[in-house]
Amino acid sequence: MDYRMLFEDITHAVQPALTDGRVAQYIPALASVDPSRFGLAIAEANPRLKTRGTGDWREPFSIQSLSKVFTLALVLAADGDALWTRVGKEPSGSPFNSLAQLEREQGIPRNPFVNAGALVVTDRLLTLTGDARGALRDFLRTESGNPRIDFDAEVAFSESRHGHRNAALAHLLADHGRLDNPVPDILDHYFWQCSLAMNCRDLARAAGFLARHGLRADATRLLTRSEAKRINAVMLIGGTYDAAGEFAHRVGLPAKSGVGGGIIAVIPGRCTVCTWGPALDRHGNSTAGITALDTLTTLTGWSIF
Ligand code: DON
Numbered sequence: 033m034d035y036r037m038l039f040e041d042i043t044h045a046v047q048p049a050l051t052d053g054r055v056a057q058y059i060p061a062l063a064s065v066d067p068s069r070f071g072l073a074i075a076e077a078n079p080r081l082k083t084r085g086t087g088d089w090r091e092p093f094s095i096q097s098l099s100k101v102f103t104l105a106l107v108l109a110a111d112g113d114a115l116w117t118r119v120g121k122e123p124s125g126s127p128f129n130s131l132a133q134l135e136r137e138q139g140i141p142r143n144p145f146v147n148a149g150a151l152v153v154t155d156r157l158l159t160l161t162g163d164a165r166g167a168l169r170d171f172l173r174t175e176s177g178n179p180r181i182d183f184d185a186e187v188a189f190s191e192s193r194h195g196h197r198n199a200a201l202a203h204l205l206a207d208h209g210r211l212d213n214p215v216p217d218i219l220d221h222y223f224w225q226c227s228l229a230m231n232c233r234d235l236a237r238a239a240g241f242l243a244r245h246g247l248r249a250d251a252t253r254l255l256t257r258s259e260a261k262r263i264n265a266v267m268l269i270g271g272t273y274d275a276a277g278e279f280a281h282r283v284g285l286p287a288k289s290g291v292g293g294g295i296i297a298v299i300p301g302r303c304t305v306c307t308w309g310p311a312l313d314r315h316g317n318s319t320a321g322i323t324a325l326d327t328l329t330t331l332t333g334w335s336i337f
Contacts, residue, residue, distance in 0.1 A: 139208025
């Protein structure tokens with residue numbers, strides 16, 4: 033594979049998409065990010081091989097909902113299939129922060145990637161570890177090999193000040209008897225998890241266990257092969273929210289997006305890819321990231337289909 037040519041073609045293709053969208057506006061720390069930034073990293077499934085990247089691939093950004101993939105993996109590793117009684121595995125077809133859907137469905141979130149589902153997962157991780165946000169940060173440091181990964185306090189405090197809808201979701205979950213820990217504690221851990229600042233390189237490497245069918249970077253097992261398959265499957269049907277169908281149609285890979293502009297995509301057995309482009313479409317997915325991954329799968333033929 034000629035990565036230099038591939039990166040050039042992708043960088044060219046994303047240019048119109050960089051301005052075809054809007055940077056997340058709900059907190060000042062995200063609203064002030066320059067929309068023209070773009071980065072992409074490819075981490076081989078074999079962690080001894082070199083991670084390649086282009087553009088702003090070493091520039092940290094707010095991981096936001098990308099955290100949901102990793103908290104899900106940590107809880108699934110401990111709870112196994114029992115987790116799926118607390119949270120569903122179906123596409124949402126609704127915005128990621130929908131209260132109406134959660135109420136209609138008696139407090140069982142559609143999947144772990146809508147906010148309500150992630151709150152249930154964080155609640156479980158808090159019970160299992162006593163420190164959900166610390167467990168997540170430590171896992172990301174170890175898997176990426178970067179001990180400097182840390183939270184962004186400004187983002188975390190800002191999330192918390194503007195977190196009325198997440199608070200409403202958490203209280204609705206609690207009212208349905210779906211949470212084990214106090215709502216303020218769960219919200220606090222959730223906001224700090226979302227605030228982690230990471231770059232494309234470290235995110236692609238940290239997600240490597242999904243390309244290795246559940247094996248961590250040191251070759252110990254985090255998830256069974258089926259559990260890794262299940263996370264990839266849920267990413268495919270819900271990782272890009274109510275645009276998951278469109279994303280599968282264009283890209284054909286399991287992927288997870290965040291409103292910081294990041295997308296992680298998995299090519300099982302081969303590699304993980306992380307893109308960053310801060311401008312978002314109306315579903316909350318990075319316009320440059322989708323275009324980059326669309327171009328990548330078209331040029332390489334690396335799709336799961
Ligand atoms: O819960 C929130 O609203 C944000 N902290 C994270 C949302 C997010 O990234 C959803 N993604 N597309």
